[in-house]
Amino acid sequence: MAADVALPAVTSEEAAEVLGQPTPLSAFWAAFRENHGAVFGLSVISTIALIAIFANFIAPHSPIEQFRDAVRAPPIWDAGGTWRFVLGTDGDGHDTLSRLIYGARVSLFIGLSVMSVSFVIGVVLGLLAASVGSLVDVVITRVMDLIMAVPSLVMAILVVAVLGPSLANTIVAVTIVYLPRYVRLVRASALGELTKDYVTAARVAGVGPLRLMVSTVLPNCLAPLIVQAALGVSDAILEAAGLGFLGLGAQAPTPEWGTMLADSREFIRSDPWIVALPGLAILIAVVAINLTGDGMRDAFDPRMRRT
16 A cells, blocks of 8 residues: 655645746735825835935934034025035024934834734724623723724823823824724724624634734734724825824934924024925825725725736
């Protein structure tokens, strides 16, 4: 009798290639690149991310160095501008270009930190609300409703007022504000998946509750979560910039775009470029992230794909 031969494991990507079908990643990218605005947004935000990562090598000056001999120096395109300060200096003599470059690092760090923490906690609470029981579901849902009942900026101001203004507390405040989005999305998606046949089959096969939710249900809830996470980065950047503008976010001399706006608003008439440049940086980053998020939403939705 012939001995049994162990067959090598075959991944879904390898199986798709054998069958001549595109892998899930290639299918996603094919659908994503059909949206030219999304591709443009992805290229812009990737450029901003690279600038933030290599800020130490790109920035011409230190973001906290003050040049007392060049306070409020004009940018290169204005009369009196020099290549020493391409985008001019602010009211304290800081090089604007250097602070914008380092500000990209701070703002993206805030956005990614808020998104990451909200994503993880939101997944845990959402799965608990959908699977544990009615009492836990009611408690989690009502707490999230309470947070959402207060306008986001007011809630963030309240949290920062209690904890104190700082970069870390800004991240905590914005995380609390945007946590309900993830919790409600995971809960709704999980409740919809729990009624499907493949979940019933997994239960009949003896899959435990924890494994059922994490390995079976959660992967089928990730598509809307990924889109929400992408859009949540831009929302967190805007919220942190609003707190910084009010003086409740990152404190000087930290080069955060919202704080730069707050420090320069007194020069809006005399030296408008000092105010316009940080605002333009926020606008470009937020629009690029939103375009990318819209493209991801369309790529994940089979109804939006071209056949």
